[in-house]
Amino acid sequence: MTAAAPSATDVLIVGAGIAGASLAAALAPHRRVMLIEAEDMPGYHATGRSAAFWHESYGGAQVQPLSAASFAMLSDPPAEFSSRGFLFPRTALTIGRHEEAVAVDAFCTEFAAKGVDVTRMARAEIARLIPGVRPDWSEAAYEPACSDIDVGRLHAAYLRAAKRGGAVLVTRAPLKGARRVGDGWEVVAGGETIRASLIVNAAGAWADGVAAVCGAAPLGIQPYRRTVLQLRLGVPVPAELPLVVHVGGQFYFKGASEGRIWLTPHDETPSDPCDAAPEEMDVALAIDRLQAVVDWPIAAVERKWAGLRSFAPDRAPVFGLDPLVPGFVWCAGQGGFGIQTAPAIAALLAAELGAPTPKGAIGEVDTAPYAPLRFG
Incomplete structure (x- = not known):
């Protein structure tokens, strides 16, 4: 044979x-x-x-040129590739407490210099965009061009x-x-x-x-485990809630549907390559960090999952x-x-x-x- x-x-x-x-x-x-x-x-x-x-500042200044250059194809792809774009408009807020004002200022300065549409936002505007935000979260940078990706x-x-x-x-x-x-x-x-x-x-x-x-x-x-939750809240938080990112890298969350959000504690736990699964400690950490930011009651953890994010040194x-x-x-x-x-x-x-x-x-x-x- x-x-x-x-x-x-x-x-x-x-x-x-x-x-x-x-x-x-x-x-x-x-x-x-x-x-x-x-x-x-x-x-x-x-x-x-x-x-x-799609969040132009996400990943830092070294990644921003690749994100910016990718926007046109994601928003308006060639007709032979897709009949419609892959982006759905949101907005983004990078937030901090009063003692993190310098970090928020530096964030705005760094990315504005690279041509990113980012502006400093006052406390009243933060409260308008994040209903129920606690008083000590007084610093924010606003990016209107953030979008969800399908x-x-x-x-x-x-x-x-x-x-x-x-x-x-x-x-x-x-x-x-x-x-x-x-x-x-x-x-x-x-x-x-x-x-x-x-x-x-x-x-x-x-x-x-x-x-x-x-x-x-x-x-x-190096692979790192990242945990994500879908929470059902006891208050009618809007689906169009901005992507809210901590300037110090402790969390981000965004609206998922009316009264629901996606939340992560922004964990980066070193891992071997594997089929990653969430750990209860990280779920609890995510909820604890969220409750330090907003006064929303949590009705249920509807979903939880984890994935691996891999970085060069x-x-x-x-x-x-x-x-x-x-x-x-x-x-x-x-x-x-x-x-x-x-x-x-x-x-x-x-x-x-x-x-x-x-x-x-x-x-x-x-x-x-x-x-x-x-x-x-």
Whole structure:
């Protein structure tokens, strides 16, 4: 009996969450692409558990250029990609107590200098936008351009676009082995042998493990557990409540529907790559922090979940060719801002791998701060 010939592709993307799916969509019209996903379905871990929003200042000044450049595609995508945008307007408040006024001022100064629409807000306006806010929360920065993102529909649109471009998706195909053969790779995944010119590591929390399998030095991509709750309140808090973020990073919450909010204690507990689950201590911490901000009675914890957010040591995304391992490409470390930066990262990395150079705001982003080369 003759063994079946190995599958062959130009670019093998490991991981079909938002990072891998968006890159596949950008690259598939120009190169043969295969996506392999260890789970039964794409986006099971970080992408599928995101409380995503587009918030230009979120992730800090080093991430802001990618978020800003991604806005146009998220709000007004090409007709062939989607018949409507993926953003739903909200607003955002970054808040603090009186003793945090300097931090709020610095936040406004830093992001206004980068062109972000952010203004200082008086206590009376805070009380108007957050009914029931306690008196000691007197400092705020207001961003009118914040929006929710329809993550499920965005991820599905990327997967459809990748398929239209000729990309192949294989699920239940964890990466088991990889070795250099000539000027390419021979990969074992999901019981198959695959030959590829390039391997793209878009494996999220598993990124350093994928690197090790491929003989590349891990970069220190660390997964952290993040807990999110859906609370039903005993007061009619409006669904359009702003995204409310603590300037010191202790919480954020936003309206989910009338009388309901999504809340996180902004926890970052180091974790091994896994199927993350919430812990009761973090649930209690989230509620305690919320009740220090507002006087809303809590009727029920309706849902609770956790996901993994993965960061490089400097907390900036990592994308580009590995400086030491030929044909190995990083697309990792997107933290909690991977959804809102996906259009820019995908277009910029696809251009490095053979797609046309992106035009407009995305094409103007300097990729040097995100290159793997920065780790030496």
